[in-house]
Every structure is written in C-alpha cells, then in structure tokens.
Amino acid sequence: MVTSSSLVYLIALPLFGAITLLLAGRRADKWGHLLGTAMSASSFGVGLYQLSQMLSRPTEERAIGQKLFTWIDVASFQVDAGLLLDQLSICFVLLITGVGTLIHIYSISYMSHDENRRRFFAYLNLFIAAMLLLVLGDSYLTLYVGWEGVGLASYLLIGFWNQKPAYATASKKAFVMNRIGDMGLSFAIMIAFATLGTVSFAGVKEASEGASETALTAIGIMLLVAAAGKSAQFPLQAWLGDAMAGPTPVSALIHAATMVTAGVYLIVRSNFIFDAAPTAQLIVVIVGAITLLFGAVIGTAKDDIKKALAASTMSQIGYMVLCAGLGPAGYAFAIMHLLTHGFFKAGMFLGAGSVMHGMNDSVDMRRYGGLRKFMPITFITFGLGYLAIIGVPPFAGFYSKDLIIETAFNAGGFKGILLGSITLLGAVITAFYMTRVMILTFTSPKRWEEDQHPHESPFLMWFPMVILSIGSVTSGLLFYRGDALKNWLNPVFGDHGKDHYEEHLFEPIVVSAMALTAVAIGVGIAIMKYQLSEIDAVAPQNVSIFTRIARKDLLQDSFNESVFMRPGQVLTRLLVKGDENVVDGAVRGIGRTALGAGATLRRTQSGFARSYAALILIGAVALIAGIWVVTL
Amino acid sequence: MLTIQTPEAVMFWVLGPLSVIAAIGMLVVKKAVHSALLLAWIMITIALFYIAQDAVFLGIVQIVVYTGAVMMLFLFILMLVGVDASDSLTETIPGLRAIAITAALGFGGLLVSLISRAALGRPAIGLAEANKDGNVQGLAKLLFSDYVFAFEAISALLITAALGAMVLAHHQRTVARPTQREQAIARFRTGSLASAAGLPNPGVYARHNAVDVPALLPDGTPAPNSISATLKARGDMLESSQFELGEVDNTVQEEK
Amino acid sequence: MNPYNYLYVAGLLFTIGAIGVIVRRNAIVVFMCIELMLNAANLTLVTFSRINGTLEGQVTAFFTMVVAACEVVVGLAIIIAIYRSRRSASIDDASLLKR
Numbered sequence: 012m013v014t015s016s017s018l019v020y021l022i023a024l025p026l027f028g029a030i031t032l033l034l035a036g037r038r039a040d041k042w043g044h045l046l047g048t049a050m051s052a053s054s055f056g057v058g059l060y061q062l063s064q065m066l067s068r069p070t071e072e073r074a075i076g077q078k079l080f081t082w083i084d085v086a087s088f089q090v091d092a093g094l095l096l097d098q099l100s101i102c103f104v105l106l107i108t109g110v111g112t113l114i115h116i117y118s119i120s121y122m123s124h125d126e127n128r129r130r131f132f133a134y135l136n137l138f139i140a141a142m143l144l145l146v147l148g149d150s151y152l153t154l155y156v157g158w159e160g161v162g163l164a165s166y167l168l169i170g171f172w173n174q175k176p177a178y179a180t181a182s183k184k185a186f187v188m189n190r191i192g193d194m195g196l197s198f199a200i201m202i203a204f205a206t207l208g209t210v211s212f213a214g215v216k217e218a219s220e221g222a223s224e225t226a227l228t229a230i231g232i233m234l235l236v237a238a239a240g241k242s243a244q245f246p247l248q249a250w251l252g253d254a255m256a257g258p259t260p261v262s263a264l265i266h267a268a269t270m271v272t273a274g275v276y277l278i279v280r281s282n283f284i285f286d287a288a289p290t291a292q293l294i295v296v297i298v299g300a301i302t303l304l305f306g307a308v309i310g311t312a313k314d315d316i317k318k319a320l321a322a323s324t325m326s327q328i329g330y331m332v333l334c335a336g337l338g339p340a341g342y343a344f345a346i347m348h349l350l351t352h353g354f355f356k357a358g359m360f361l362g363a364g365s366v367m368h369g370m371n372d373s374v375d376m377r378r379y380g381g382l383r384k385f386m387p388i389t390f391i392t393f394g395l396g397y398l399a400i401i402g403v404p405p406f407a408g409f410y411s412k413d414l415i416i417e418t419a420f421n422a423g424g425f426k427g428i429l430l431g432s433i434t435l436l437g438a439v440i441t442a443f444y445m446t447r448v449m450i451l452t453f454t455s456p457k458r459w460e461e462d463q464h465p466h467e468s469p470f471l472m473w474f475p476m477v478i479l480s481i482g483s484v485t486s487g488l489l490f491y492r493g494d495a496l497k498n499w500l501n502p503v504f505g506d507h508g509k510d511h512y513e514e515h516l517f518e519p520i521v522v523s524a525m526a527l528t529a530v531a532i533g534v535g536i537a538i539m540k541y542q543l544s545e546i547d548a549v550a551p552q553n554v555s556i557f558t559r560i561a562r563k564d565l566l567q568d569s570f571n572e573s574v575f576m577r578p579g580q581v582l583t584r585l586l587v588k589g590d591e592n593v594v595d596g597a598v599r600g601i602g603r604t605a606l607g608a609g610a611t612l613r614r615t616q617s618g619f620a621r622s623y624a625a626l627i628l629i630g631a632v633a634l635i636a637g638i639w640v641v642t643l
Numbered sequence: 644m645l646t647i648q649t650p651e652a653v654m655f656w657v658l659g660p661l662s663v664i665a666a667i668g669m670l671v672v673k674k675a676v677h678s679a680l681l682l683a684w685i686m687i688t689i690a691l692f693y694i695a696q697d698a699v700f701l702g703i704v705q706i707v708v709y710t711g712a713v714m715m716l717f718l719f720i721l722m723l724v725g726v727d728a729s730d731s732l733t734e735t736i737p738g739l740r741a742i743a744i745t746a747a748l749g750f751g752g753l754l755v756s757l758i759s760r761a762a763l764g765r766p767a768i769g770l771a772e773a774n775k776d777g778n779v780q781g782l783a784k785l786l787f788s789d790y791v792f793a794f795e796a797i798s799a800l801l802i803t804a805a806l807g808a809m810v811l812a813h814h815q816r817t818v819a820r821p822t823q824r825e826q827a828i829a830r831f832r833t834g835s836l837a838s839a840a841g842l843p844n845p846g847v848y849a850r851h852n853a854v855d856v857p858a859l860l861p862d863g864t865p866a867p868n869s870i871s872a873t874l875k876a877r878g879d880m881l882e883s884s885q886f887e888l889g890e891v892d893n894t895v896q897e898e899k
Numbered sequence: 900m901n902p903y904n905y906l907y908v909a910g911l912l913f914t915i916g917a918i919g920v921i922v923r924r925n926a927i928v929v930f931m932c933i934e935l936m937l938n939a940a941n942l943t944l945v946t947f948s949r950i951n952g953t954l955e956g957q958v959t960a961f962f963t964m965v966v967a968a969c970e971v972v973v974g975l976a977i978i979i980a981i982y983r984s985r986r987s988a989s990i991d992d993a994s995l996l997k998r
Contacts (some may be wrong), residue, residue, distance in 0.1 A: 143889070411990060617994065618994035618995065619736055620991075620994070621736065621920070621921050621922075621924070621929075621991065625739060625746065627919045628743065628917050631750060632746050632750045632753065635750060635757065636749070637755060638757065639753050641758055642760065645901045645949070646904065647935065652900040655905070656900075663908065663912065663915070666912050666916070667915060669919060670918060670923065670932075675927050679927075679931060680927050682931045685935065685938070686938060689938050689941070689942055693942075696905070696946060696948075696949045698948065698960075699956070700961075701941075701960055701961060701964075704961070705938075705941075705964070708964055709938070712968070713934065713958060713968060713971050714900070714913065716971060717927060717930070717931060720927060720975045720978060720979065721927055723982075724982050731924070735924070736991070739921065743918055743921035744918060747914050747917055748978045751910060754913070754914065755907060755910055758903060761903075767952075768952025769952055770949050772954060773952055778954075782961070785954055786958060790962075793962060794962075795960055797965050797966065800966065800969055801968070801969055804969035804970075807973050808975070809976075810976075811973070811976035811977055811979070812980065821941050829913070832962075895901070
C-alpha cells in the first residue's frame, strides 16, 4: 500500500483548532469562530488535495495509509495507530469536512448572540477531528477512539445549553444509550482479537476467510449493536429525538449528516465480516426495516420541526442499514443514500434553524404557517431538500432511494417482496410526513402570534443552505450516472462489489414507477389532510390511540423506563443498601470494634502502679500455668 | 550424697513456718514500722537458712547488708517520710484485692505443684566438696576468675546507684533561704498577731508536758497547733479535752 | 528431710511478697515486699547451689544482693523525691500517667 505522511493533517488541523480554542479561553472569543471555520475549511482543502492525488493514481493504488506510531506492543497484541484513506474513506472525509465547513459558516451567524460561541466552535472542531479519526482509522481500535470522540463531542454539543435541565438530561440520555453501543463495539473488538488475533481492518479481512461462522456472527451482531447505538437504530433509537436539544447546526452536522451515519460506515467497512455471517446480515436487515418504519411513523406525529426531521433521519438511516444488510449488492447504494441524505437532510436542518431564527426559536410547526412569503430563500432551499428526500426525480433522493428499493426487491423470494414492500411503505410515509412539514411551515395559512416578525436569515446562514440544496439536487444524478459511485467504491468491497443484477424481480423502470406512485400517494394524503383543511394551532387531543402512541415516540421511552430504568433503580437501591449494610457495615464494624476495644482496654490503663503489678502477676500466672501444662 | 542432719531439720521446721507467718504478718499489720521489723526477722531467718546450707559467707552478708544496712535505711526513710493515710489497709481500687489474692493463690499453687514435680534426676550433692578450702575461699576463686567482669560491672553499678541516689535526693533550692529577719517580718505581716510570738509549745499550761499533749490556751481550751504535724497525721495526738482544766478555780485557796 | 523444702518456703515467701506489692499502698511497704521477693529468689539460688554441689548459685545470689542494695538506694531516693513534691508516700497518688 502506498504510504503518505499528509493524512494526519486532516485530523490534526481541526484538533489543533479545538485545543487552541479550549485552552485560550475567553481571550479567543473575538476570533475563535474564524479559527474554527478556517481549520475545518483547511481540512476540507487537504481532503480535496487527497482526492485529486487519489484520482491521479491507478485504481489498485488508490488506497493509501500512514502509520502514526506503535500504539500497543504486547506480545501477540500489536496495534499501530495508523490511518487508511481509501475510496470509502474519502467520501466520508469530503462529506464531513465539506458539510462541516458549511455548518461552521452557518454557525458563525446562528450562534452570534451566544456568549459561548468560541466554546461551540471548539466542540465542533473536536467533533470534526474525532469523526475524521473514526473514518480514517485503519483498525477497529483506532476507529474506536474516534467513535468515543464523536460520542463525547455529541454529548458536549447536545448539552451545550446545559443551563436548561431538560437539555442536560437529553445529553446524558444520548451519552448513556451510546454507551450501550460502544460496549457492543468493544466486545466486537475483543471477540475479533480473541478469535482472529488482530484488530486491523486488513488483518481481520484476511483472517475472516478461514474463521468460524459463529465467531463472525458474534462479531457482526456486536458491531450491529454498536451501529444501532451510534446511528439511533432500533432498539437503541430513543436518544435521537431528545438530542435535538442541541443547537440546530449540531443537529444538522452530527445528528443528521455525519455522526449518526457512523453505524452505516461501520457495517459497510466490516463488509467482509457480514458477508461471511448471513445470520448477522439478516439481523441487520431486520433492524433496518423496523427502524425505517418506526422513524417514519414517529415523523408523522411530531409537531416539533426538529423532532420531525430527527425521526426522518432515523428512518432514512434505517434505509441505509437495511441496504447495507443486503450484502454486496447494497453497500454502494447505502453509501450513496448516506451521501445524498447528508446533503439534503443537513440542508433541511439548516432550513429549520433558519425558520427558528426568524420565529424567535419557536419549534412548534402548528404555530408556523405561510412562511413562504417571509423566507423565500429558506423556502426554496428547504423545498429542494424536501423534493430530494421524498424521491422526486431528478433530485438526489430519487436515485439513491430508488436503488435501495430495487435492491430490496432483488433480495430474492419472499424476503425480497417483504423488504421491497416495507421500503415502498416507508416511501409513502416519508412523502406524507415531509409534505406535512412543508405545508405546516410554509404553505398553510399563518398561525403565529402578531408580535412575531418572521424574516429571512442573513447571508452567512442562507449561503450554506444554498450550497447544500445544490448538492441535494445534483448529487444523486452525479453518483448514479454510469454507476459512478458504485464503480468508485468497488475496490473497497473487492470481488463482492461486482454486478448483482442477475436476477431481477422487477425491471428498474417498474420499481421507479412504483416508488413514484408511493410518493404521490403520500403527498396526496398530506395535501388532503393539511393543505385543504383547517389546521389547529394547538395539537388536537381527541385523537385515536395510535396517534397518541405515535406522539409518544411509539412508547420507546416508556418501554425503556419500565423495562430497564425502574428495575435498574431498584437494583441500584438494593446494591446501595447492600453496600451500606454489608461493606460499610464491615468497615464500620472494624472501627467500632477498635473503638470498643479501646474504650474497654483504656480502663486497664488506670495509672495505678498496683493494678499494673496485678497484671504482671496475672501474666506470670499464665506463664507458669503454661509451663505446668507443658511439663505435665 | 547429701544427708541432712536432724538439727538442721529441726531448725527448718521451726524457722520456716515462722518466716512464712512473719511474711503474712507484713501484709496485715497497719504500721509500716511493724512491717519493717517483721521483714528484718524474715531476713535473719533466711540468713540462718544460708548458713545451714553451707553458704556461710552469704549468711553473714545477708545479716550485715540486709538486716543491718538495708533495713536501717528503710527505717530511716520511714522516719523521714513520717506517717500518712497510705498506711490504711482499706482497698481503694475496686476488685484489685480479690484479683491479687486469687492470682497469687494460683501462682503459689502452681509453683508448689511444679516444685513437687521437679526432679533433677539425681540426689542432692551438697557443698562439702566445693567448700573444702572454705566457703569464702571458694566464692573468692569464682568471683575473681570466672565472674570477674560481672564483679567489676556490678561495682560500677553500685557507684552509679550511689550517685543517682544523691542526685535524686538532692533538693534544688529555687528561692533563697529566708533570713531570720524576713521570717520575723513575715510573722508580723501575715495572719493575726497571735502567731507573732511563735507557736505555743506543747504542754504549756497543761497538766502533762509530753510532746503528744496539746498546750492549753489561757482560757483553758486546747491548742491543736501546738502538736507536731507528724504526730497529728499518725493519730498519736492525745485528746486534749481530758487534760482540760475544768472549772478554773480563781479563788485563792485559804491556807489550811 | 529434703533440701527441696527450702524451695517451698521460698515459693511461699515470693507469693506473699507479690500479694504485698499489689495490696499495700505505702510505697515503702511495697518496696519492702519487693525485697522479700528478691530474698526468696536468693534462697532458691542458694538451695540449688547446695543441691548441685557448685558455688555458682551462691555467686549469683551475691550479685543479686548487690543489685538489690543498689536498687534500695535508688528506690528510696525516688520515694523521698516523690514525697518531697507531693507530700505523700502512697503509690496511688502518683497515678498521673493515666491523664
């Protein structure tokens, strides 16, 4: 493999920014946001340079690596901290740094009234650095460092306004649920080392060829747990909605475009494991399918614009995971959907932020309405993202989602039909709830108070939205034309990535027609229900039980609370009691024994020489008694 | 092979029980002087035992050093210290006496039982052979040959002890001794003028002029401060009321 | 008669001396009881010397006597010093160690 010494700058630049801003403190308040943005942008520049270098090399030499240092050197456990930049990584690098830079620019304006803006940029830079380490690491252990780093950055940014207890709780919730996933990742690494003897991607790939399927299945399931935690997949999905407590740029960057897709990256990167473990693959597909519908259903019931978008994110990542679980046929399409989703969802989140900016930080869509006239740029960019996500040609989502639906149908047999139907149903619901968001926010009659003055956002905010909307429009076609992305990624997936279109259930054109029909149905229902009828400014309460359950996030929190939290609390209380009574009791008992013994023995120290003499005599008696017994 | 002659046996059976009785007496008599006398008797007894057991030199030393010097010293100190409440036989630490007697009975019982069980595995030899040049000569040979270093060390110890006793008993004056003049001033300045003339001597105006009889004041009442504090502490002061003048007959008796 | 009988007497004297040390409060009497115990020990030494037919026991008894004499001198000086400072010869009064 070609080695390069410049990879480290990708990570080092934003890391430098984060450390500088955190250490400089208030002194950096004046220029902190500029430094943060510059670091992110220069990292993007390095990424572009790397891409150009990569394009100039022949296909088989495109992957490059860099060994940073020998990290762990213990007998048979050898781990180098190394970086790997291949065709898959570069996609992520450009997405992270590109979208990241745009969101940095957006944040300069969005956070301009926040006195802690410098800290915010420090955390953003920290996130960029950690995320780049995640996608650039050449072993699971290096990836794990980045994995934990983005978890930390996510925690810090969700709880950025931690003066509000609810926000602090949300950040803790995200952190704890991510921890379950992180545990899965660490288990996966441990199992990999125990059974395969190595933790580097290349080493595991090599070793997995002769490994037992049981071990690979175990690794695969543990990797799935990790992916579910980070990507908010069922059953670890509950944190994502609450994570919207963070500032909107954070939601756009971390909880829509990049970090939550790390799970998809992990599954795709571990393709060699999943290919050899069909059981794990099946579970991945099931998890993806459940989450796809789960998120979509929640999305229909949310009145909070950010939470509706978060549910949508969950659902879209469900698409990606499902697709990634379909094996070699799906990896490239999962990544394609990931990239297009990164554009349009980030753009829509920024649009939501722009709307909130104009509406005094209100997030209730039932209090919006008619904003089309007041925020034309936001409306257009958001609308382009909307067309992309529901899958209208020729916008980005059409191509990527269409390919996923097609791949699902092609999975074969009953499974294929079931998965295809689910993805189609998801498309219907997606079209419905996204149209609902559009109508409630932009096109319906206004429902806001008179004292609000909606206005367009400043240039620094709408400029990134425009760039991202261009991405939402063009990226799909760009990736799809001539299977560009598929061919580009092929070397990563080795022989598996070859054409898998041998058995078609439906012709691609039929699938496209079905998908468009699904979209039309969803949009039609939404228009009937919202555009053509009165909308309540307050969510109606006399609704069916299903709506109520959907509003409560399909009872995900109630379930977690009753199944894990309450028993956990009881267990904790028991343990505390046990600790107090048994452990502390023993410790205190020792102390009390010493004290009691001291208090008792103190009496013998009367200071009277005669009582000491009596003690000596008693000792002499004991001694003589001993002699007497021994000589008996 | 040692055979014990009848005179020695008689002496033992007479003096042995006597010494034990005297020792018990030491514990139960109230006055320290009596204890000292009983101890002197025990030491003489032990000296006799030494002599009877062919340890003539030690017997003489016992009498000279212990009965003579050490016991004299004890009596001297007793005289110096005088007598106080410490002579009381009531126990002040609860339970101590019971513990002491129980432990001592156990100790003595075990000791006697052990001695009765002990056997050297050969009969007693006696000192006839060892003492054939004379007891003093035999001891001297040992002391100045095998034990000469111990002997020298012990002589050093003796000198050190003498020095130590001098240091301990030496009383460092912290204020200058009051002169006669100062004492006279103090007598007049402090207290009542009654003490200015000095304390009354015992026996003044009394019917007896013994030291333990308090003086009578001019009004006929006894003056307790005319008796030495030591006698008072010892309880040796005689009740003065019995020497009190009853009705003072102030009428001049007619010549018969 | 048997020379061991002297040992019984010595044992009894020693025990009585031990009781005296504990029950009497006058420091001088306590001291005398200690002397009694030393003498009892000396008596055993002399008796063993006779039983063994060597003079070593007597030599040791001699040393004991000298040491006892030293002890008496120092001990009585201490009693005098204590008496001088606290006007009491009771060993219970010298119990400051407990505080």
